[in-house]
Amino acid sequence: GDSVTQMEGPVTLSEEAFLTINCTYTATGYPSLFWYVQYPGEGLQLLLKATKADDKGSNKGFEATYRKETTSFHLEKGSVQVSDSAVYFCALSATNDYKLSFGAGTTVTVRA
Amino acid sequence: KAGVTQTPRYLIKTRGQQVTLSCSPISGHRSVSWYQQTPGQGLQFLFEYFSETQRNKGNFPGRFSGRQFSNSRSEMNVSTLELGDSALYLCASSWGQGKGYTFGSGTRLTVV
Numbered sequence A: 001g002d003s004v005t006q007m008e009g010p011v012t013l014s015e016e017a018f019l020t021i022n023c024t025y026t027a028t029g030y031p032s033l034f035w036y037v038q039y040p041g042e043g044l045q046l047l048l049k050a051t052k053a054d055d056k057g058s059n060k061g062f063e064a065t066y067r068k069e070t071t072s073f074h075l076e077k078g079s080v081q082v083s084d085s086a087v088y089f090c091a092l093s094a095t096n097d098y099k100l101s102f103g104a105g106t107t108v109t110v111r112a
Numbered sequence B: 001k002a003g004v005t006q007t008p009r010y011l012i013k014t015r016g017q018q019v020t021l022s023c024s025p026i027s028g029h030r031s032v033s034w035y036q037q038t039p040g041q042g043l044q045f046l047f048e049y050f051s052e053t054q055r056n057k058g059n060f061p062g063r064f065s066g067r068q069f070s071n072s073r074s075e076m077n078v079s080t081l082e083l084g085d086s087a088l089y090l091c092a093s094s095w096g097q098g099k100g101y102t103f104g105s106g107t108r109l110t111v112v
Helices: none
Strands: A003-006 A011-014 A019-021 A023-026 A032-038 A044-050 A056-059 A062-065 A075-077 A086-093 A106-111 B005-007 B010-013 B019-024 B031-038 B042-050 B053-057 B064-068 B074-078 B087-094 B107-111
Touching (some): A011 A019, A023 A032, A032 A062, B019 B087, B031 B074, B042 B064, B074 B087
Parallel strands (some): B010 B107
Antiparallel strands (some): A003 A023, A019 A075, A032 A086, A086 A106, B031 B042, B042 B053, B087 B107
16 A cells, blocks of 8 residues: 655754655555644644656755655755754655555754 | 634543544635544544545544535544544645645544
8 A cells, every 4th residue: 555654753953954854655656745744732734745756845945856766755954943843744645546645754853 | 714624622532422523624625634643653544525425534443434514514523432542633625636735733632
């Protein structure tokens, strides 16, 4: 079945450091890929998405590129802020499927 | 534009009772999905509705059920509550496959 594997946390960084969270997936066809972020006590917010190979999703300084050849969708940000502290989830929606399959989530803490 | 609204935000129930959670999607969104989030199992898909029809169902026992009304609002019901049903229940709505889902803030259910 469809699945998402993302790097385990927690990840602790200093402000202005570079952030990478690895995400790989298993799915048939051409799934849509997403990164969601969850702040304490809140629901999930869509951070960015990509719907086909080589697409780059970007938002709020975060970027991720849909790599079909390596089945990956790694999240990156060049300079993190304390406000980026949250749990990040990689997810996929398979072709003609109407659900999201999530990775386990990566907790990111940014220290001033 | 109003977001996805879930009510109530918090619930405490006793084992054996039943509970109904409500979700109002973003206006115009006809697809509504439900997810259970727990520390141990992460985010798991419960079911998805579109135009009052259940299109997809996750691997949960029959105690978990849902429905969608003609105005796209959705409810989920859990009968004969167990301690393990304690979780954050998230509702999400979308206007199309692969477009990404917008999540509500969730209902925190505690079973005692």
